[in-house]
Amino acid sequence: MGELNAIIHQPVRLKIMSALKALPPGEMLEFVRLKKIVEATEGNLGAHIQTLEEASYVAVEKDFADNRPRTRVKLTREGRRAFEDYVSFLKNILEG
Amino acid sequence: MDLSRDQAAESLKEIERTQRRSAEANEYVYSSPQFILWGLIWMVGYTGSYLLPNYGFSHGINWLWFGLVVIGIFGSHVLGRRRIRHLAPEAVAKGKAISIRWGMTMFVFYAFIIAVFAVIRPRNPMVSGAFIPLLIAAIYSVWGIWQGLRFLYAGIALAVLTLGGWFYLYPYFLPWMAAVGGGSLVLIGLWLRKV
Numbered sequence: 004m005g006e007l008n009a010i011i012h013q014p015v016r017l018k019i020m021s022a023l024k025a026l027p028p029g030e031m032l033e034f035v036r037l038k039k040i041v042e043a044t045e046g047n048l049g050a051h052i053q054t055l056e057e058a059s060y061v062a063v064e065k066d067f068a069d070n071r072p073r074t075r076v077k078l079t080r081e082g083r084r085a086f087e088d089y090v091s092f093l094k095n096i097l098e099g
Numbered sequence: 100m101d102l103s104r105d106q107a108a109e110s111l112k113e114i115e116r117t118q119r120r121s122a123e124a125n126e127y128v129y130s131s132p133q134f135i136l137w138g139l140i141w142m143v144g145y146t147g148s149y150l151l152p153n154y155g156f157s158h159g160i161n162w163l164w165f166g167l168v169v170i171g172i173f174g175s176h177v178l179g180r181r182r183i184r185h186l187a188p189e190a191v192a193k194g195k196a197i198s199i200r201w202g203m204t205m206f207v208f209y210a211f212i213i214a215v216f217a218v219i220r221p222r223n224p225m226v227s228g229a230f231i232p233l234l235i236a237a238i239y240s241v242w243g244i245w246q247g248l249r250f251l252y253a254g255i256a257l258a259v260l261t262l263g264g265w266f267y268l269y270p271y272f273l274p275w276m277a278a279v280g281g282g283s284l285v286l287i288g289l290w291l292r293k294v
Contacts, residue, residue, distance in 0.1 A: 007102055017110065021117035026125060029186050029193070036128070040121050068184070090114065096107035 010058050011089045015043050015051045020086045023061065023078040031064065031075035052076060060085055123247035127291040130250070132178045134291060138284030140171045141232075145277035148228065161227075168209055176202045225272065232261040232280055253287045 011020055018041040023032060032040075038048050055061040060082030064075045078086070102110075147163045179201050183194040212234070216227055236258035243251025260283060264275035 012110070014113070017113060018117045021114045022121035025118035025121035030125075031186065032121075032125075036124065040117065040124055090111070093102075093107040093111050096102055097104055097111070099104070 005088065005092055007092060008085060008089045010054065010060070011086060013051070013054075015041060015047060016055055018043075019048070019051060019055060019076075020060065020078070020082065020089075023076065024083065024086050026078075028083075029077070031077040034074040034076065037076060055082070058082075058085075123249075126246050127249060129182050131288045131291040132181075133175055134253070134284050134288030136174050136178065136288075137171060138281045138286075138288060140167050141281030141284060142277050143167060143281075145228070145273045145281060149273035149277065161224075172202065172205050172209070175205060228273065228276065229261055229265045232257055232276065236261065249287075249291060253283075256283055256287070 011017055019037065022037060022040045026032060034048070034052075038045060041048060043051070052061060052063060056063055058081075059079055061076050062079050064077070066073055066075075144164055144167045148161075151163065176198065179198045180195075183191055183198065186194045212227075212231060221227065236254045238254070239250050239257065240254030243249065243254055257280065260279050261276070264272050264279065268275050
């Protein structure tokens with residue numbers, strides 16, 4: 004059995020990764036919508052996204068849509084794999 | 100760091116909860132403008148059918164609805180393509196293929212309805228004005244069972260309003276469906292947007 008991924012295991016980051024994993028591959032989630040799903044404050048969410056981005060688990064894209072600044076987040080291939088490994092790790096514990 | 104079985108179980112539950120919320124919210128957000136578009140089409144269609152009975156639910160081709168459905172399918176396709184803007188560049192091609200499949204699905208759906216009425220040929224042409232909303236209500240309900248309870252509630256509401264209008268307000272069925280049927284679709288669309 005592998006080791007617990009401490010980056011993903013943090014509660015807010017776990018929600019971020021779960022929310023992004025639920026989307027079809029390649030689909031990005033707007034920061035404001037992610038904030039509602041995760042139920043985190045803007046600053047808190049931003050800090051955790053940065054941690055995940057530094058681990059190459061998520062990618063952040065900033066652009067303009069309808070003349071408004073827009074920040075979008077998506078799961079990277081590494082992030083998807085790390086999350087799947089994390090879920091397998093949890094299931095292994097349950098199966099004993 | 101060691102993790103107990105209870106902690107692992109709780110983390111898995113949290114993952115499942117968040118994934119369900121995220122997937123449902125995603126469906127609601129993209130479905131919202133579709134509900135509003137079709138609600139407006141129903142309002143125009145049923146009002147027009149009431150005021151211009153020869154072009155609405157009549158024997159022969161329902162030109163009013165034919166035109167509205169063409170506008171609706173085109174509008175739905177345009178709204179569907181907006182979703183592609185949320186895709187990462189590497190997923191755009193797949194998104195476009197899905198958008199085309201949805202357009203084809205709607206085309207098949209309306210071809211099916213036309214074929215059914217060509218075979219059944221109801222004596223009362225108003226039957227099609229009730230059948231189509233009931234069919235759509237059933238589709239929303241089934242969709243809701245799998246993709247999010249709000250769609251199920253929308254389907255039930257639509258079926259109840261349609262049957263209520265048919266059995267208790269038959270002389271005013273068309274304006275009823277314009278105001279309450281179309282209006283409820285618009286309200287459902289706005290409700291989904293609030294998620």
